[in-house]
Each structure stands twice: as C-alpha cells, then as structure tokens.
Amino acid sequence: MDKNYDVIVVGGGTSGMMAAIAAAEKGSRVLMIEKNKRFGKKLLMTGGGRCNVTNNRDVDDLIRHIPGNGKFLYSTFSQFNNFDVMAFFEENGVALKEEDHGRMFPVTNKSATIVGALVERMRALNVEFAMNTVVTKLIHDGNQMSGVKTETGDFQAPCVVLTTGGRTYPSTGATGDGYRLAKQVGHHITPLYATESALFSNEAFITDKTLQGISLRDILLTIQNDKGKVVTEHKMDLLFTHFGISGPAALRCSSFVNQLLETQDEVAAILDCFPDLSADELSKKLETALADTKKTVKNALSSFLPERMMTFYLERLGISELPSNQLTDDQKQALVAILKHFTIKVFKTFPIEKSFVTGGGVELTEINPKTMESKKMPGLFFGGELIDINGYTGGFNITAAFCTGHSAGAHAAEIASYFSY
Incomplete structure (x- = not known):
C-alpha cells in the first residue's frame, strides 16, 4: 500500500x-x-x-x-x-x-x-x-x-x-x-x-410495571426545570416501559433532561394526553361522555385512552367505579388535570454507550x-x-x-x- x-x-x-x-x-x-x-x-x-x-x-x-x-x-x-x-x-x-x-x-x-x-x-x-x-x-x-x-x-x-x-x-x-x-x-x-435516549423513573407505577407496554399516540411531553419553567416539549408518540418512558417524545426530550440533571437530582416530565384540546374543551367532552347514568365512570370513558391507562388515572383519583353522573365538579376538574398535566419524575437516561446519539x-x-x-x-x-x-x-x-x-x-x-x- x-x-x-x-x-x-x-x-x-x-x-x-x-x-x-x-x-x-x-x-x-x-x-x-x-x-x-x-x-x-x-x-x-x-x-x-x-x-x-x-x-x-x-x-x-x-x-x-x-x-x-x-x-x-x-x-x-x-x-x-x-x-x-x-x-x-x-x-x-x-x-x-x-x-x-x-x-x-x-x-x-x-x-x-x-x-x-x-x-x-x-x-x-x-x-x-x-x-x-x-x-x-x-x-x-x-x-x-x-x-x-x-x-x-x-x-x-x-x-x-x-x-x-x-x-x-x-x-x-x-x-x-x-x-x-x-x-x-x-x-x-x-x-x-446521552441524547435520543429513553428516560428512567422510580415512580411506583413504573417500578410496579403498572403501565408497562402502553403506547400513546400524539401526546405532548413537556420538560420543566426545578423552577417550573418549560425547557422543551414535543408532541409525538410515547411508550411506557419497565424502567420508565421511551418512544419519540421521550427520546427528543432526553438531551434537555441530561443537561438539567447536571444541577438537579430529578426532572419533571409532564404528560398531556390530549394536547389538541384545551382544558375547557376536554371538560365538555368528558361531560358528554359522563351523561349516561347507566355506566360507571370507567365504562363511560373507556374510549378516551387505552383501557389500562384510563383505569390507572381513574383509580388514582378514586373514581373508577362511581356512577358516571355522580361526579362532583371537583372530581371532574381533577380528572381534566390528570389527563392534561400528569407528572413523571425522571432521574436518569440510558448512558451514552446505550443511547442513539x-x-x-x-x-x-x-x-x-x-x-x-x-x-x-x-x-x-x-x-x-x-x-x-x-x-x-x-x-x-x-x-x-x-x-x-x-x-x-x-x-x-x-x-x-x-x-x-
């Protein structure tokens, strides 16, 4: 040569x-x-x-x-x-x-x-x-x-x-x-x-694998710093895993998460399952679905999200088995809040060696x-x-x-x- x-x-x-x-x-x-x-x-x-x-x-x-x-x-x-x-x-x-x-x-x-x-x-x-x-x-x-x-x-x-x-x-x-x-x-x-990496969480619903395998389409994932300021947000698909969250929305947030973790022990990832609806619009849509007096809340809202995901939210609020027409205004507001603003605490991502970029x-x-x-x-x-x-x-x-x-x-x-x- x-x-x-x-x-x-x-x-x-x-x-x-x-x-x-x-x-x-x-x-x-x-x-x-x-x-x-x-x-x-x-x-x-x-x-x-x-x-x-x-x-x-x-x-x-x-x-x-x-x-x-x-x-x-x-x-x-x-x-x-x-x-x-x-x-x-x-x-x-x-x-x-x-x-x-x-x-x-x-x-x-x-x-x-x-x-x-x-x-x-x-x-x-x-x-x-x-x-x-x-x-x-x-x-x-x-x-x-x-x-x-x-x-x-x-x-x-x-x-x-x-x-x-x-x-x-x-x-x-x-x-x-x-x-x-x-x-x-x-x-x-x-x-x-690490960037373009899955996010790890120690939340009980993650470690218990309650949501493992659930895939959500076109949700909004927002990353906030410890002062509550929005650092980045992405409207894409999300996947719950045995260690945390993955899918395009999580991957796109990961570089910002890692930079925040330089000065914070954990980072708040906020999940909005209905980013195309305002809180008022979602509230009205829920009201219509809950109007059927013959159903429990769980059955009335079964089409809103994957069944395990919706059941998880409703059980977290303690309203899953209530008659759909008996929810109080406070319970309805709490339901809108959890559907549009659910916090997942993230403490790390995969290391560089196992990340995409x-x-x-x-x-x-x-x-x-x-x-x-x-x-x-x-x-x-x-x-x-x-x-x-x-x-x-x-x-x-x-x-x-x-x-x-x-x-x-x-x-x-x-x-x-x-x-x-």
Whole structure:
C-alpha cells in the first residue's frame, strides 16, 4: 500500500464515507482508514435496520430539529444539504421513499443498500482502504498536518479528516478515539452526554410495571426545570416501559433532561394526553361522555385512552367505579388535570454507550463552519458526531453527518491541491 496521499479520512461511518467521496470527486488521492473490517456499522443499525437516510424538510426546519448547535450548520447546508443527499443516492441507483414526518428511506427498506452505494462510489473513485487499522496519533509539525500514525505504520497527507463518531454503541467501534486525537492538537472537548435516549423513573407505577407496554399516540411531553419553567416539549408518540418512558417524545426530550440533571437530582416530565384540546374543551367532552347514568365512570370513558391507562388515572383519583353522573365538579376538574398535566419524575437516561446519539464533542468555536477545518491545526478537518452537534431522531443526525463530511472532504481536497504545486 502506498504511504502518500492528498487526503486521509479516519473513520468509515456516515460522515467519513461521504468525506472520502467528496475529496475523491475533487481529484484527491484518498485513503480511508477504518478500525473495523467493514464500513458503516452504525449506519447499518439506523432506522431499525432500514436506514432513515435524511429528512425532506427545508433547511430552516431541518436546523430546528437539530437543537444541539444546529445553527452552526447554516454554512454547511448552503454548500450541501438534505436535498443533495437525496440526489446523491438517486444518482447512485438508490431509490428513496418518504414516510411520516418527512423521513426518507431506501425503497428496499435495507440499510445495507445505503452503505453499499457509498462503498461502491468510493471504489469507483479509487479511494484506497486500510481496514482493521487504528490511528494512534496525528502527525504534524505544530503548524500543519502531515499524516497519521497507525499500529501498522505511518501514512502521509497534508490534510486529514477526523470522522470517528461519538461514544454511542461502542460495538460499532465508536469508543472516543477522535476525542483523544483532537485533544492531541489542543482541541477542547465539551462535556459528553446521552441524547435520543429513553428516560428512567422510580415512580411506583413504573417500578410496579403498572403501565408497562402502553403506547400513546400524539401526546405532548413537556420538560420543566426545578423552577417550573418549560425547557422543551414535543408532541409525538410515547411508550411506557419497565424502567420508565421511551418512544419519540421521550427520546427528543432526553438531551434537555441530561443537561438539567447536571444541577438537579430529578426532572419533571409532564404528560398531556390530549394536547389538541384545551382544558375547557376536554371538560365538555368528558361531560358528554359522563351523561349516561347507566355506566360507571370507567365504562363511560373507556374510549378516551387505552383501557389500562384510563383505569390507572381513574383509580388514582378514586373514581373508577362511581356512577358516571355522580361526579362532583371537583372530581371532574381533577380528572381534566390528570389527563392534561400528569407528572413523571425522571432521574436518569440510558448512558451514552446505550443511547442513539452523543451530545457534546469537539468545541465548535475551534472549527471553521465554512470548511470544517480546525482553527487549531491547519490541514485537520472534522465531521459527523465527533463534533458538538446533535439532532433528533428522524434523519437529522445522519443528515448533519453526511453534510459536514461532504464539506470537510471537499475543502480538504481543495487545500491538499495547493501542496501539489
């Protein structure tokens, strides 16, 4: 294997493969170094093995769904965005389809289709691969990158792109190597925390598994700090588990929960089962359902929520078996309150290693947003989950990874070309 290249990409995941492709398309001789024996191990797991490859939204909406420093990506998205990601796959023989909330999947419903297209494109562009290879050190003279040191030898290049991922799912090879390498050249790593993670609770109804397995559609989950201020809220589906709550609504709240838990012992998650109805509107709807004098409250309201969920609420208020026409005004108000404002105390999320996305990473003020080049070390570029950007599930993290990788690879190739003269 040759030892001299224009661009070296370290990490063959979502961002790295796109970086290698972008650099090679610009005419660079590219080496891709991957510690695993195959590419895209985490990408193969995404979207339940179907690969939610991007999201079909305009850029402003896309950035709103990347709460972890999404505004940093405006420059990146002005060069290569989600629509370019879609075009890339279509041009490379992968038909995509749109599902709910703008999520884009391959028509084959197989993540291997996406990974295969990226690998084939790299091969077509003559990107060279160093598999099962671990980078141990960045080579530089203090003013300019000149290559990388691996366990099997050194490789030279004036530009290096780090796309080693975060710390989620260490089985995929994401064990924090990139943070260590970035620190070697003076970069600061912001505190790491789990995002897109399920929420744990010690509430009795959780530990007793009273609600385990119940799924609620289009509820509103609100996170409040210890002063009662709303920090974030999401209207999506929710699932009760044996340890707490999961599903899209819980996952989207998790990064905010973890940041609050830095200064609080527990966090209030407020569940509104009827977010499309005001308290008055819900009260009137309940009044109509309770007007049947022949039913108990439980039977009169059986269609409002999954049976176990409604029974739980009614038993908590002690009104489950009462005749439906005998509820007092106070009892009715209490019923509206619990349906629209039920508090679940959360004390932790899954650790980073078992979460979908890593929050935190290489400090963004140390990266040029137009080029993804390090401000600390010329010739060093970053992309993907390694940097301090995180989004919601739904194709947003993958989009950020593809696009930052493309920007890093393209600009690394441009810089490397100056060294050819």
